[in-house]
Amino acid sequence: MKKKYQKLSDNSYSFVLTIPATLLTVVFIIVPIIQSLIMSFQKYGVKNIISGKPGTWNNFRNYTKLFESNQIPEAAYHTIWFVLFVIMFQFLIGMALALVLNKEFKGSRFFRSIMMTPWVVPTVISGLIWMWLFQPQYGFTKYFISILSFGQVTDLAILNNPRTALGGIAVAALWKQIPLTTLLLLAGLQNVPKSTLEAATIDGAGAIRRFFSIIIPYLAPVIKITISMAIIENFKQFPLFWTMTGGGPNGSTTNFAILSYREAFVSMNLGSGAAVTTMWMIMMIVIVGLYQKYFKVQDLS
Amino acid sequence: MKKRLPTILKFIVLALIMLFLLFPIYWMLITSFKTNMEAYLYPPSFFPKTVVLDAFISLFSENNEFFVYYFNNFLVSFISALITCFVAIFAGYSIARFNTKWSKTFVAILLSSQMFPIISRMISLYSMMSNMGIINTRLGLILAIVAAQVPFCCLLLSSFFINIPREIEEAATVDGASRNTILFKLLTPLVTPGILAVGIFAFLKTWDDYLHAATLIQSDNLRTLSVGISLRYLGELSYDWSLINSISVVGTLPMVLVFFFFQKYMVKGLVAGAVKG
Numbered sequence: 001m002k003k004k005y006q007k008l009s010d011n012s013y014s015f016v017l018t019i020p021a022t023l024l025t026v027v028f029i030i031v032p033i034i035q036s037l038i039m040s041f042q043k044y045g046v047k048n049i050i051s052g053k054p055g056t057w058n059n060f061r062n063y064t065k066l067f068e069s070n071q072i073p074e075a076a077y078h079t080i081w082f083v084l085f086v087i088m089f090q091f092l093i094g095m096a097l098a099l100v101l102n103k104e105f106k107g108s109r110f111f112r113s114i115m116m117t118p119w120v121v122p123t124v125i126s127g128l129i130w131m132w133l134f135q136p137q138y139g140f141t142k143y144f145i146s147i148l149s150f151g152q153v154t155d156l157a158i159l160n161n162p163r164t165a166l167g168g169i170a171v172a173a174l175w176k177q178i179p180l181t182t183l184l185l186l187a188g189l190q191n192v193p194k195s196t197l198e199a200a201t202i203d204g205a206g207a208i209r210r211f212f213s214i215i216i217p218y219l220a221p222v223i224k225i226t227i228s229m230a231i232i233e234n235f236k237q238f239p240l241f242w243t244m245t246g247g248g249p250n251g252s253t254t255n256f257a258i259l260s261y262r263e264a265f266v267s268m269n270l271g272s273g274a275a276v277t278t279m280w281m282i283m284m285i286v287i288v289g290l291y292q293k294y295f296k297v298q299d300l301s
Numbered sequence: 302m303k304k305r306l307p308t309i310l311k312f313i314v315l316a317l318i319m320l321f322l323l324f325p326i327y328w329m330l331i332t333s334f335k336t337n338m339e340a341y342l343y344p345p346s347f348f349p350k351t352v353v354l355d356a357f358i359s360l361f362s363e364n365n366e367f368f369v370y371y372f373n374n375f376l377v378s379f380i381s382a383l384i385t386c387f388v389a390i391f392a393g394y395s396i397a398r399f400n401t402k403w404s405k406t407f408v409a410i411l412l413s414s415q416m417f418p419i420i421s422r423m424i425s426l427y428s429m430m431s432n433m434g435i436i437n438t439r440l441g442l443i444l445a446i447v448a449a450q451v452p453f454c455c456l457l458l459s460s461f462f463i464n465i466p467r468e469i470e471e472a473a474t475v476d477g478a479s480r481n482t483i484l485f486k487l488l489t490p491l492v493t494p495g496i497l498a499v500g501i502f503a504f505l506k507t508w509d510d511y512l513h514a515a516t517l518i519q520s521d522n523l524r525t526l527s528v529g530i531s532l533r534y535l536g537e538l539s540y541d542w543s544l545i546n547s548i549s550v551v552g553t554l555p556m557v558l559v560f561f562f563f564q565k566y567m568v569k570g571l572v573a574g575a576v577k578g
Contacts, residue, residue, distance in 0.1 A: 007480075028449075118325070137341075184571070226575070232415075260424075274421070
Protein backbone atom coordinates (compact mmCIF):
# COMPACT_ATOMS: atom_id res chain seq x y z
CA MET A 1 0.00 0.00 0.00
CA LYS A 2 1.28 3.44 -0.88
CA LYS A 3 1.84 5.65 2.14
CA LYS A 4 -0.05 8.93 2.12
CA TYR A 5 1.59 12.20 3.09
CA GLN A 6 0.13 15.50 4.27
CA LYS A 7 0.04 18.36 1.80
CA LEU A 8 1.59 20.84 4.23
CA SER A 9 5.11 20.02 5.39
CA ASP A 10 5.85 19.58 9.10
CA ASN A 11 7.89 22.77 9.10
CA SER A 12 5.25 25.06 7.69
CA TYR A 13 2.34 23.55 9.61
CA SER A 14 4.12 23.75 12.95
CA PHE A 15 5.07 27.34 12.19
CA VAL A 16 1.54 28.38 11.22
CA LEU A 17 0.19 26.95 14.48
CA THR A 18 2.52 29.09 16.55
CA ILE A 19 1.60 32.36 14.79
CA PRO A 20 -1.18 33.51 17.18
CA ALA A 21 0.90 32.82 20.29
CA THR A 22 3.99 34.41 18.74
CA LEU A 23 2.10 37.53 17.67
CA LEU A 24 0.56 38.00 21.12
CA THR A 25 3.85 37.40 22.92
CA VAL A 26 5.91 39.61 20.63
CA VAL A 27 3.44 42.52 20.36
CA PHE A 28 2.30 42.60 23.99
CA ILE A 29 5.37 41.33 25.86
CA ILE A 30 8.68 41.41 23.94
CA VAL A 31 8.23 44.72 22.09
CA PRO A 32 6.91 46.58 25.19
CA ILE A 33 9.82 45.26 27.27
CA ILE A 34 12.36 46.46 24.70
CA GLN A 35 10.57 49.78 24.38
CA SER A 36 10.57 50.31 28.12
CA LEU A 37 14.31 49.58 28.16
CA ILE A 38 14.71 52.39 25.63
CA MET A 39 12.36 54.68 27.56
CA SER A 40 14.47 54.25 30.69
CA PHE A 41 17.16 56.41 29.01
CA GLN A 42 14.68 59.08 27.98
CA LYS A 43 12.76 61.96 29.41
CA TYR A 44 9.30 60.60 28.81
CA GLY A 45 6.30 62.07 30.59
CA VAL A 46 2.59 62.52 30.13
CA LYS A 47 3.22 65.24 27.50
CA ASN A 48 4.82 62.68 25.21
CA ILE A 49 1.74 60.46 25.44
CA ILE A 50 -0.70 63.24 24.64
CA SER A 51 1.34 64.71 21.78
CA GLY A 52 2.63 61.33 20.60
CA LYS A 53 6.16 62.71 20.43
CA PRO A 54 9.03 60.32 21.15
CA GLY A 55 11.05 60.78 24.34
CA THR A 56 14.36 62.61 24.39
CA TRP A 57 17.71 61.24 25.57
CA ASN A 58 18.51 62.61 29.01
CA ASN A 59 21.98 61.34 29.76
CA PHE A 60 21.12 58.62 32.37
CA ARG A 61 19.26 61.23 34.44
CA ASN A 62 16.50 58.72 35.35
CA TYR A 63 19.05 56.35 36.83
CA THR A 64 21.29 58.87 38.58
CA LYS A 65 18.29 60.53 40.23
CA LEU A 66 16.94 57.22 41.57
CA PHE A 67 20.35 56.20 42.94
CA GLU A 68 21.15 59.64 44.42
CA SER A 69 17.87 59.68 46.33
CA ASN A 70 18.67 56.16 47.55
CA GLN A 71 15.32 54.91 46.19
CA ILE A 72 16.67 51.99 44.15
CA PRO A 73 18.92 50.57 46.91
CA GLU A 74 16.02 50.77 49.38
CA ALA A 75 13.57 49.13 47.00
CA ALA A 76 16.13 46.39 46.34
CA TYR A 77 16.57 45.81 50.06
CA HIS A 78 12.81 45.57 50.70
CA THR A 79 12.26 43.31 47.69
CA ILE A 80 15.04 40.87 48.60
CA TRP A 81 14.15 40.81 52.30
CA PHE A 82 10.56 40.00 51.37
CA VAL A 83 11.52 37.30 48.86
CA LEU A 84 13.91 35.55 51.26
CA PHE A 85 11.54 35.71 54.22
CA VAL A 86 8.52 34.42 52.28
CA ILE A 87 10.42 31.66 50.49
CA MET A 88 12.05 30.33 53.65
CA PHE A 89 8.82 30.02 55.62
CA GLN A 90 6.80 28.98 52.61
CA PHE A 91 9.14 26.07 52.07
CA LEU A 92 9.35 25.03 55.73
CA ILE A 93 5.60 25.22 56.39
CA GLY A 94 4.66 23.80 52.98
CA MET A 95 7.03 20.87 53.46
CA ALA A 96 5.73 20.16 56.97
CA LEU A 97 2.14 20.15 55.73
CA ALA A 98 2.98 18.01 52.69
CA LEU A 99 4.75 15.40 54.85
CA VAL A 100 1.78 15.18 57.22
CA LEU A 101 -0.79 15.00 54.43
CA ASN A 102 1.20 12.46 52.43
CA LYS A 103 0.14 9.70 54.85
CA GLU A 104 -3.35 8.32 54.49
CA PHE A 105 -5.47 8.90 57.58
CA LYS A 106 -9.08 9.62 58.29
CA GLY A 107 -9.85 12.97 56.67
CA SER A 108 -6.52 13.34 54.83
CA ARG A 109 -8.30 13.71 51.51
CA PHE A 110 -10.57 16.37 52.92
CA PHE A 111 -7.62 18.35 54.30
CA ARG A 112 -5.69 18.05 51.01
CA SER A 113 -8.64 19.58 49.25
CA ILE A 114 -9.69 22.29 51.71
CA MET A 115 -6.14 23.56 52.29
CA MET A 116 -6.17 24.97 48.74
CA THR A 117 -8.82 27.60 49.61
CA PRO A 118 -6.45 30.56 50.25
CA TRP A 119 -4.86 29.98 46.85
CA VAL A 120 -8.14 30.77 45.02
CA VAL A 121 -8.87 33.94 47.01
CA PRO A 122 -8.09 36.91 44.71
CA THR A 123 -4.90 38.70 45.77
CA VAL A 124 -6.55 42.05 46.50
CA ILE A 125 -9.15 40.30 48.63
CA SER A 126 -6.44 38.40 50.54
CA GLY A 127 -4.94 41.81 51.24
CA LEU A 128 -8.31 42.99 52.59
CA ILE A 129 -8.77 39.89 54.74
CA TRP A 130 -5.38 40.42 56.37
CA MET A 131 -5.86 44.17 56.74
CA TRP A 132 -8.97 43.39 58.73
CA LEU A 133 -7.16 40.80 60.87
CA PHE A 134 -4.33 43.31 61.46
CA GLN A 135 -6.70 46.23 62.06
CA PRO A 136 -5.05 48.36 64.81
CA GLN A 137 -8.12 49.04 67.01
CA TYR A 138 -10.47 46.07 66.67
CA GLY A 139 -8.33 43.57 64.78
CA PHE A 140 -8.08 39.91 65.68
CA THR A 141 -4.25 39.81 65.81
CA LYS A 142 -4.14 42.65 68.34
CA TYR A 143 -6.37 40.57 70.62
CA PHE A 144 -4.50 37.35 69.87
CA ILE A 145 -1.06 38.83 70.59
CA SER A 146 -2.22 40.54 73.78
CA ILE A 147 -3.40 37.16 75.08
CA LEU A 148 -0.22 35.35 73.95
CA SER A 149 1.94 37.96 75.67
CA PHE A 150 -0.21 37.91 78.84
CA GLY A 151 -1.28 41.50 78.32
CA GLN A 152 2.25 42.83 77.71
CA VAL A 153 1.70 43.89 74.09
CA THR A 154 -1.60 45.66 73.71
CA ASP A 155 -0.96 48.19 70.97
CA LEU A 156 0.02 45.96 68.07
CA ALA A 157 -0.44 47.78 64.76
CA ILE A 158 1.56 45.66 62.36
CA LEU A 159 0.89 47.56 59.14
CA ASN A 160 1.28 51.01 60.72
CA ASN A 161 4.72 50.40 62.15
CA PRO A 162 7.66 50.78 59.74
CA ARG A 163 9.50 47.97 61.52
CA THR A 164 6.76 45.36 61.16
CA ALA A 165 4.79 46.39 58.06
CA LEU A 166 6.87 44.34 55.62
CA GLY A 167 6.49 41.30 57.87
CA GLY A 168 2.71 41.80 57.91
CA ILE A 169 2.55 41.73 54.12
CA ALA A 170 4.84 38.69 54.12
CA VAL A 171 2.35 36.83 56.35
CA ALA A 172 -0.45 37.54 53.89
CA ALA A 173 1.76 36.37 51.01
CA LEU A 174 2.61 33.18 52.90
CA TRP A 175 -1.05 32.53 53.58
CA LYS A 176 -1.88 32.75 49.89
CA GLN A 177 1.13 30.81 48.58
CA ILE A 178 1.64 27.94 51.03
CA PRO A 179 -1.22 25.90 49.47
CA LEU A 180 0.38 25.74 46.00
CA THR A 181 3.80 24.87 47.47
CA THR A 182 2.18 22.07 49.48
CA LEU A 183 0.30 20.80 46.45
CA LEU A 184 3.46 20.61 44.32
CA LEU A 185 5.53 19.02 47.11
CA LEU A 186 2.74 16.48 47.70
CA ALA A 187 2.85 15.56 44.02
CA GLY A 188 6.63 15.21 44.29
CA LEU A 189 6.34 12.95 47.34
CA GLN A 190 4.39 10.48 45.19
CA ASN A 191 7.63 9.83 43.26
CA VAL A 192 9.58 8.73 46.33
CA PRO A 193 9.66 4.93 46.05
CA LYS A 194 8.02 3.26 49.06
CA SER A 195 10.30 0.22 48.79
CA THR A 196 13.44 2.34 49.31
CA LEU A 197 11.88 3.95 52.37
CA GLU A 198 10.89 0.55 53.77
CA ALA A 199 14.34 -0.89 53.14
CA ALA A 200 15.91 2.06 54.95
CA THR A 201 13.57 1.58 57.90
CA ILE A 202 14.54 -2.09 58.15
CA ASP A 203 18.23 -1.09 58.05
CA GLY A 204 17.54 1.08 61.07
CA ALA A 205 17.39 4.59 59.54
CA GLY A 206 15.34 6.97 61.69
CA ALA A 207 12.74 9.40 60.37
CA ILE A 208 15.21 12.30 60.18
CA ARG A 209 17.82 10.22 58.39
CA ARG A 210 15.19 8.95 55.90
CA PHE A 211 14.05 12.50 55.25
CA PHE A 212 17.50 13.88 54.41
CA SER A 213 18.98 10.86 52.63
CA ILE A 214 15.99 9.60 50.64
CA ILE A 215 13.07 11.99 50.50
CA ILE A 216 15.03 15.19 49.84
CA PRO A 217 17.15 13.76 46.96
CA TYR A 218 14.06 12.32 45.23
CA LEU A 219 12.15 15.54 45.79
CA ALA A 220 14.99 17.81 44.63
CA PRO A 221 13.68 18.53 41.09
CA VAL A 222 10.24 19.49 42.42
CA ILE A 223 11.80 21.59 45.20
CA LYS A 224 13.92 23.40 42.65
CA ILE A 225 10.93 24.29 40.46
CA THR A 226 8.73 25.22 43.42
CA ILE A 227 11.34 27.61 44.80
CA SER A 228 12.16 29.21 41.46
CA MET A 229 8.44 29.81 40.85
CA ALA A 230 8.22 31.36 44.31
CA ILE A 231 11.23 33.61 43.69
CA ILE A 232 9.67 35.02 40.51
CA GLU A 233 6.21 35.38 42.06
CA ASN A 234 7.43 37.26 45.12
CA PHE A 235 9.92 39.38 43.23
CA LYS A 236 6.97 40.67 41.19
CA GLN A 237 4.45 41.04 44.05
CA PHE A 238 2.41 44.22 43.64
CA PRO A 239 -1.31 44.00 44.60
CA LEU A 240 -0.70 42.91 48.21
CA PHE A 241 1.71 45.81 48.82
CA TRP A 242 -0.52 48.29 47.02
CA THR A 243 -3.72 47.42 48.91
CA MET A 244 -2.22 46.74 52.34
CA THR A 245 0.24 49.63 52.75
CA GLY A 246 0.68 51.40 49.42
CA GLY A 247 4.44 51.33 50.08
CA GLY A 248 4.27 53.03 53.49
CA PRO A 249 4.51 53.75 56.34
CA ASN A 250 7.49 55.98 55.65
CA GLY A 251 8.47 54.03 52.55
CA SER A 252 9.21 50.94 54.64
CA THR A 253 7.36 48.62 52.25
CA THR A 254 8.31 50.24 48.95
CA ASN A 255 9.58 47.39 46.79
CA PHE A 256 10.52 47.56 43.11
CA ALA A 257 6.92 47.06 42.01
CA ILE A 258 5.55 49.89 44.14
CA LEU A 259 8.42 52.26 43.27
CA SER A 260 8.05 51.73 39.51
CA TYR A 261 4.25 51.99 39.64
CA ARG A 262 4.44 55.23 41.61
CA GLU A 263 7.06 56.76 39.34
CA ALA A 264 5.30 55.75 36.13
CA PHE A 265 1.58 55.96 36.90
CA VAL A 266 1.23 58.26 39.92
CA SER A 267 3.93 60.85 39.10
CA MET A 268 3.38 60.10 35.39
CA ASN A 269 7.13 60.06 34.82
CA LEU A 270 7.25 57.01 32.55
CA GLY A 271 10.97 57.26 31.83
CA SER A 272 11.84 57.08 35.50
CA GLY A 273 9.41 54.19 36.05
CA ALA A 274 11.06 52.35 33.17
CA ALA A 275 14.48 52.89 34.78
CA VAL A 276 13.19 51.22 37.95
CA THR A 277 11.78 48.23 36.06
CA THR A 278 15.07 47.88 34.17
CA MET A 279 17.09 47.66 37.39
CA TRP A 280 14.43 45.32 38.76
CA MET A 281 14.64 42.96 35.77
CA ILE A 282 18.45 42.93 35.77
CA MET A 283 18.41 41.98 39.43
CA MET A 284 15.81 39.28 38.88
CA ILE A 285 17.75 37.77 35.97
CA VAL A 286 20.97 37.75 38.03
CA ILE A 287 19.30 36.12 41.04
CA VAL A 288 17.38 33.52 39.06
CA GLY A 289 20.54 32.79 37.04
CA LEU A 290 22.65 32.31 40.18
CA TYR A 291 19.93 30.12 41.66
CA GLN A 292 19.83 27.91 38.56
CA LYS A 293 23.62 27.66 38.54
CA TYR A 294 24.19 26.76 42.18
CA PHE A 295 21.12 24.64 42.71
CA LYS A 296 21.83 21.84 40.25
CA VAL A 297 19.94 18.64 40.81
CA GLN A 298 20.06 15.14 39.42
CA ASP A 299 16.78 13.73 38.32
CA LEU A 300 16.38 10.43 40.16
CA SER A 301 12.94 9.48 38.89
CA MET B 302 4.46 4.99 73.67
CA LYS B 303 7.34 5.30 71.23
CA LYS B 304 4.94 5.45 68.33
CA ARG B 305 2.39 7.76 69.88
CA LEU B 306 4.49 10.89 70.40
CA PRO B 307 5.33 11.53 66.71
CA THR B 308 1.67 10.99 65.82
CA ILE B 309 0.53 13.58 68.33
CA LEU B 310 3.22 15.97 67.09
CA LYS B 311 2.03 15.45 63.52
CA PHE B 312 -1.54 16.35 64.40
CA ILE B 313 -0.41 19.44 66.26
CA VAL B 314 1.53 20.57 63.16
CA LEU B 315 -1.48 19.82 60.96
CA ALA B 316 -3.86 21.67 63.28
CA LEU B 317 -1.65 24.77 63.54
CA ILE B 318 -1.08 25.09 59.79
CA MET B 319 -4.72 24.43 58.94
CA LEU B 320 -5.77 27.04 61.49
CA PHE B 321 -3.44 29.56 59.87
CA LEU B 322 -4.85 28.76 56.43
CA LEU B 323 -8.55 28.55 57.29
CA PHE B 324 -9.11 30.90 60.21
CA PRO B 325 -8.85 34.08 58.04
CA ILE B 326 -11.60 32.66 55.79
CA TYR B 327 -13.79 32.00 58.82
CA TRP B 328 -13.09 35.50 60.13
CA MET B 329 -14.11 37.05 56.80
CA LEU B 330 -17.33 35.01 56.74
CA ILE B 331 -18.47 35.85 60.27
CA THR B 332 -17.56 39.54 59.94
CA SER B 333 -19.73 39.82 56.86
CA PHE B 334 -22.70 38.56 58.91
CA LYS B 335 -22.08 40.88 61.85
CA THR B 336 -23.54 44.33 62.38
CA ASN B 337 -20.94 47.08 62.10
CA MET B 338 -21.43 47.69 65.83
CA GLU B 339 -20.41 44.14 66.56
CA ALA B 340 -17.54 44.12 64.06
CA TYR B 341 -16.02 47.05 65.95
CA LEU B 342 -16.24 45.27 69.30
CA TYR B 343 -13.03 44.77 71.26
CA PRO B 344 -12.30 42.08 72.32
CA PRO B 345 -13.83 40.61 69.15
CA SER B 346 -16.64 38.06 69.21
CA PHE B 347 -15.89 34.65 67.71
CA PHE B 348 -19.50 33.88 66.81
CA PRO B 349 -21.80 36.65 65.61
CA LYS B 350 -24.22 37.40 68.44
CA THR B 351 -26.89 38.42 65.97
CA VAL B 352 -26.57 37.12 62.42
CA VAL B 353 -27.62 39.91 60.07
CA LEU B 354 -27.59 40.36 56.31
CA ASP B 355 -27.20 44.15 56.57
CA ALA B 356 -23.85 44.20 54.78
CA PHE B 357 -25.12 42.07 51.89
CA ILE B 358 -28.32 44.10 51.62
CA SER B 359 -26.34 47.33 51.46
CA LEU B 360 -24.06 45.76 48.87
CA PHE B 361 -27.03 44.85 46.68
CA SER B 362 -28.91 48.13 47.16
CA GLU B 363 -26.75 51.20 47.89
CA ASN B 364 -23.35 49.96 46.86
CA ASN B 365 -24.34 48.08 43.73
CA GLU B 366 -21.63 49.70 41.55
CA PHE B 367 -19.80 46.64 42.79
CA PHE B 368 -21.85 44.51 40.41
CA VAL B 369 -20.68 46.53 37.41
CA TYR B 370 -17.10 45.56 38.31
CA TYR B 371 -18.26 42.04 39.02
CA PHE B 372 -19.93 41.67 35.63
CA ASN B 373 -16.91 43.18 33.84
CA ASN B 374 -14.64 40.77 35.64
CA PHE B 375 -16.75 37.82 34.53
CA LEU B 376 -16.83 39.04 30.95
CA VAL B 377 -13.11 39.78 30.69
CA SER B 378 -12.10 36.57 32.49
CA PHE B 379 -14.39 34.38 30.39
CA ILE B 380 -13.34 35.82 27.03
CA SER B 381 -9.66 35.81 27.99
CA ALA B 382 -9.86 32.18 29.08
CA LEU B 383 -11.61 31.23 25.85
CA ILE B 384 -9.06 32.93 23.59
CA THR B 385 -6.18 31.54 25.65
CA CYS B 386 -7.53 28.01 25.17
CA PHE B 387 -7.59 28.34 21.38
CA VAL B 388 -4.11 29.85 21.18
CA ALA B 389 -2.80 27.17 23.54
CA ILE B 390 -4.31 24.34 21.48
CA PHE B 391 -2.49 25.51 18.34
CA ALA B 392 0.84 26.29 19.97
CA GLY B 393 0.77 23.48 22.53
CA TYR B 394 0.28 20.89 19.78
CA SER B 395 2.99 22.45 17.68
CA ILE B 396 5.51 22.34 20.55
CA ALA B 397 4.64 18.79 21.51
CA ARG B 398 4.54 17.23 18.06
CA PHE B 399 7.12 19.00 15.88
CA ASN B 400 10.77 19.37 16.65
CA THR B 401 11.83 22.06 14.19
CA LYS B 402 14.45 24.77 14.60
CA TRP B 403 11.72 27.36 15.05
CA SER B 404 9.96 25.43 17.81
CA LYS B 405 13.10 25.59 19.97
CA THR B 406 13.27 29.37 19.56
CA PHE B 407 9.55 29.58 20.19
CA VAL B 408 9.79 27.68 23.49
CA ALA B 409 12.70 29.91 24.53
CA ILE B 410 10.55 33.00 23.81
CA LEU B 411 7.69 31.58 25.87
CA LEU B 412 9.91 30.63 28.80
CA SER B 413 11.67 33.97 28.99
CA SER B 414 8.54 36.09 28.63
CA GLN B 415 7.06 34.52 31.77
CA MET B 416 9.64 36.31 33.86
CA PHE B 417 9.11 39.97 32.96
CA PRO B 418 7.19 42.08 35.48
CA ILE B 419 3.80 43.32 34.30
CA ILE B 420 4.58 46.96 35.16
CA SER B 421 7.53 46.98 32.80
CA ARG B 422 5.18 46.00 29.95
CA MET B 423 2.44 48.39 31.01
CA ILE B 424 4.74 51.45 30.92
CA SER B 425 5.15 51.16 27.17
CA LEU B 426 1.83 49.41 26.43
CA TYR B 427 0.14 52.44 27.96
CA SER B 428 1.57 54.73 25.29
CA MET B 429 1.40 52.05 22.57
CA MET B 430 -2.27 51.42 23.16
CA SER B 431 -3.00 55.14 23.30
CA ASN B 432 -1.53 55.42 19.82
CA MET B 433 -3.45 52.37 18.60
CA GLY B 434 -6.66 53.80 20.08
CA ILE B 435 -7.46 50.72 22.16
CA ILE B 436 -6.61 52.15 25.55
CA ASN B 437 -9.56 52.20 27.95
CA THR B 438 -11.37 49.49 25.98
CA ARG B 439 -12.18 45.90 26.88
CA LEU B 440 -10.45 44.76 23.69
CA GLY B 441 -7.11 46.27 24.72
CA LEU B 442 -7.42 44.89 28.23
CA ILE B 443 -8.25 41.39 27.01
CA LEU B 444 -5.39 41.34 24.48
CA ALA B 445 -2.85 42.42 27.11
CA ILE B 446 -4.15 39.86 29.61
CA VAL B 447 -4.28 36.98 27.10
CA ALA B 448 -0.67 37.70 26.12
CA ALA B 449 0.33 37.39 29.77
CA GLN B 450 -1.39 33.98 30.12
CA VAL B 451 -0.31 32.50 26.79
CA PRO B 452 3.30 31.45 27.62
CA PHE B 453 2.47 29.31 30.65
CA CYS B 454 -0.74 27.94 29.13
CA CYS B 455 0.93 26.81 25.86
CA LEU B 456 3.62 24.94 27.79
CA LEU B 457 0.98 23.47 30.08
CA LEU B 458 -1.15 22.15 27.23
CA SER B 459 1.85 20.81 25.33
CA SER B 460 2.56 18.53 28.30
CA PHE B 461 -0.86 16.96 27.67
CA PHE B 462 -0.40 16.64 23.87
CA ILE B 463 2.98 14.97 24.33
CA ASN B 464 1.35 11.96 26.04
CA ILE B 465 -0.78 11.06 22.99
CA PRO B 466 0.83 8.25 21.00
CA ARG B 467 1.92 9.26 17.50
CA GLU B 468 0.48 6.08 15.99
CA ILE B 469 -3.01 7.61 16.26
CA GLU B 470 -1.98 10.46 13.98
CA GLU B 471 -0.12 8.22 11.57
CA ALA B 472 -3.11 5.92 11.22
CA ALA B 473 -5.40 8.88 10.51
CA THR B 474 -2.97 10.24 7.91
CA VAL B 475 -3.02 6.90 6.13
CA ASP B 476 -6.81 7.08 6.16
CA GLY B 477 -6.56 10.42 4.36
CA ALA B 478 -7.40 12.81 7.20
CA SER B 479 -6.07 16.34 6.74
CA ARG B 480 -3.86 17.99 9.34
CA ASN B 481 -6.66 20.20 10.63
CA THR B 482 -9.04 17.25 10.92
CA ILE B 483 -6.42 15.37 12.93
CA LEU B 484 -5.78 18.27 15.29
CA PHE B 485 -9.34 19.46 15.88
CA LYS B 486 -11.49 16.37 15.40
CA LEU B 487 -9.14 13.71 16.67
CA LEU B 488 -6.55 15.07 19.12
CA THR B 489 -8.31 18.02 20.76
CA PRO B 490 -11.04 15.82 22.30
CA LEU B 491 -8.29 13.61 23.72
CA VAL B 492 -6.74 16.50 25.67
CA THR B 493 -10.02 17.81 27.12
CA PRO B 494 -8.67 17.57 30.71
CA GLY B 495 -5.71 19.72 29.66
CA ILE B 496 -7.94 22.28 27.95
CA LEU B 497 -10.09 22.49 31.08
CA ALA B 498 -6.97 23.01 33.18
CA VAL B 499 -5.78 25.79 30.86
CA GLY B 500 -9.20 27.44 30.75
CA ILE B 501 -9.68 27.40 34.50
CA PHE B 502 -6.14 28.54 35.12
CA ALA B 503 -6.52 31.48 32.73
CA PHE B 504 -9.91 32.32 34.26
CA LEU B 505 -8.51 32.31 37.81
CA LYS B 506 -5.48 34.39 36.79
CA THR B 507 -7.61 36.97 34.97
CA TRP B 508 -10.12 37.13 37.81
CA ASP B 509 -7.13 37.99 40.03
CA ASP B 510 -5.71 40.64 37.67
CA TYR B 511 -4.98 44.05 39.11
CA LEU B 512 -2.20 45.74 37.16
CA HIS B 513 -3.51 45.36 33.61
CA ALA B 514 -6.84 46.88 34.52
CA ALA B 515 -5.34 49.53 36.82
CA THR B 516 -3.19 50.93 34.02
CA LEU B 517 -5.28 50.36 30.88
CA ILE B 518 -8.80 51.21 32.09
CA GLN B 519 -9.87 54.67 33.16
CA SER B 520 -13.69 54.62 32.88
CA ASP B 521 -15.49 53.45 35.97
CA ASN B 522 -18.05 51.46 33.97
CA LEU B 523 -15.31 49.32 32.38
CA ARG B 524 -13.37 48.62 35.60
CA THR B 525 -12.84 45.09 36.81
CA LEU B 526 -13.22 43.70 40.31
CA SER B 527 -9.85 44.19 42.02
CA VAL B 528 -9.31 47.76 40.84
CA GLY B 529 -12.96 48.66 41.41
CA ILE B 530 -12.88 47.44 45.00
CA SER B 531 -9.64 49.17 45.89
CA LEU B 532 -10.62 52.48 44.27
CA ARG B 533 -14.18 52.71 45.50
CA TYR B 534 -14.27 51.00 48.87
CA LEU B 535 -10.80 51.64 50.24
CA GLY B 536 -8.85 54.76 50.97
CA GLU B 537 -11.47 56.48 53.07
CA LEU B 538 -10.49 57.09 56.67
CA SER B 539 -13.16 54.93 58.22
CA TYR B 540 -13.69 51.66 56.46
CA ASP B 541 -17.06 49.95 56.55
CA TRP B 542 -15.55 46.59 57.47
CA SER B 543 -18.77 44.56 57.37
CA LEU B 544 -19.36 45.80 53.84
CA ILE B 545 -15.75 45.11 52.81
CA ASN B 546 -15.95 41.58 54.19
CA SER B 547 -19.20 40.94 52.36
CA ILE B 548 -17.52 42.16 49.17
CA SER B 549 -14.67 39.76 49.86
CA VAL B 550 -17.12 36.89 50.28
CA VAL B 551 -19.00 37.64 47.05
CA GLY B 552 -15.74 38.28 45.16
CA THR B 553 -14.18 35.00 46.27
CA LEU B 554 -17.22 32.74 45.92
CA PRO B 555 -17.04 32.10 42.14
CA MET B 556 -13.38 31.15 42.41
CA VAL B 557 -14.03 28.70 45.22
CA LEU B 558 -16.89 27.12 43.28
CA VAL B 559 -14.93 26.88 40.03
CA PHE B 560 -11.89 25.47 41.78
CA PHE B 561 -13.64 22.83 43.86
CA PHE B 562 -15.90 21.79 41.00
CA PHE B 563 -12.94 21.25 38.63
CA GLN B 564 -10.39 20.38 41.28
CA LYS B 565 -9.40 17.09 39.68
CA TYR B 566 -8.34 18.79 36.42
CA MET B 567 -6.79 21.80 38.11
CA VAL B 568 -4.50 19.79 40.37
CA LYS B 569 -3.32 17.58 37.51
CA GLY B 570 -2.79 20.58 35.26
CA LEU B 571 -0.92 22.64 37.82
CA VAL B 572 1.43 19.79 38.62
CA ALA B 573 2.01 18.95 34.94
CA GLY B 574 2.49 22.61 33.98
CA ALA B 575 4.84 23.43 36.80
CA VAL B 576 7.00 20.36 36.45
CA LYS B 577 7.25 20.44 32.64
CA GLY B 578 7.14 24.20 32.12
